[in-house]
Amino acid sequence: MRAVIIEDESIAANRLQDLVGQLAPEMEIKAQLHSVAQATAWLEQNPMPELIFLDIQLNDGYGFDILDGLQEHPPVIFTTAYNEYAIRGFKYNGLDYLLKPIDKRDLEQALKKFRKFDVQPPREDWTAVQNLKQMMTKTYKKRFMIKVGNQYSSFKVGDIAYFKSEDGLIFLYTQAGQRHPVEYTLDQLEEILDPVDFFRINRKFIVTVDSVAEIHTYxxxxxxxxxxxxxxxxVIVSRERTTNFKRWLDL
Incomplete structure (x- = not known):
């Protein structure tokens, strides 16, 4: 059983290979490939593996760029540093999507799926991958126009500390301590804000990494x-969001 790991971080690639060796000793990792260019060249010059572990975001492009160049593709287990928000709705499609740092139990489940996977997925199933590609490569909101008194001011996303729901309204809080209402719901903000920088911790708050000054167990x-x-x-991270919040902060 042959597989390749396409991952631009050597430490992450080595850890993944060690975990695969523990969980699937019958699987031979034929290569660790660290870029779109290197992976494309290797796949053109070698027999197609039976499984690909594919990082979504590489230094020279996206893992999808590699797959787009293949007429036929083997099963793929995606790996990504993006939080659950970035991949929600797609969890039931594809072979699997693993969040970094990869949990051994999650990888074990993904490998169990692979062992049961004995036919090529129908081409129409690839629509889920294309939808995920669009989500990962889409442009997120960079600034907000806010009415302040009788005029409008522009606030860059990098100046925002967090968003908060108060009495039916949503307020933008800046790092400088300013507070302004915005004409969005938290659900809408989740869709237009980059999930790498923003995380919804509960029904009232969407926070940035820089706004989290202290974290205590509760x-x-x-x-x-x-x-x-x-x-x-x-300000409490809800129980159902705690695990993904830790992953988002890479705790």
Whole structure:
């Protein structure tokens, strides 16, 4: 059983290969490939493997660029540093999508799927991959026009600390401590903000990495945050979002 790992970080590639060796000793990793160019050349010059572990975002492009150049593709297990928001809705398609750092149990489940996978997926199933590609490569909102008094001001996304729902309205909080209403729901903001930089921790808050000043354990498997600018109320990461929040922060 032959496989290749396409991953631009050597440490991540080596760890993945070690985990595969533990969980699927019958699988031979034929190569570790670190770029779109290197992987494309290798796949053109060697027999097609039976499985590809594919990082979505590489230094010289996207893993999808490699697949686009293949007339036929073997099963693919995607690996990505993006949080669950970036791949929600696609979890049931494809062979599997693993979030970095890769959890051994998740990889074990993905390999179980592969062992049951004995036919080439129908071409129409590739639509899910194309949808994911569009999501990963789409342009996210860079600035917000906010009415301040009798005029409008432009706020760059990099100046934003977090968004908060208060009394039916959504407010943008800047890193400088300013507070302004925005004409979006939190659901809408999730769709237009880059999930690498923003994470929805509960029904009231979408936060940035820089706004998380302190993290404390909290009862019932939740986390208590201190944000900057500070909030007088408790800011708690909901239990169902805690695992992905830790992955997002790479805890």
């Amino acid at each position: 009862f019932n498997s939740r986390l208590l945050l201190r944000l900057d600018p500070n909030q007088t109320e408790q």
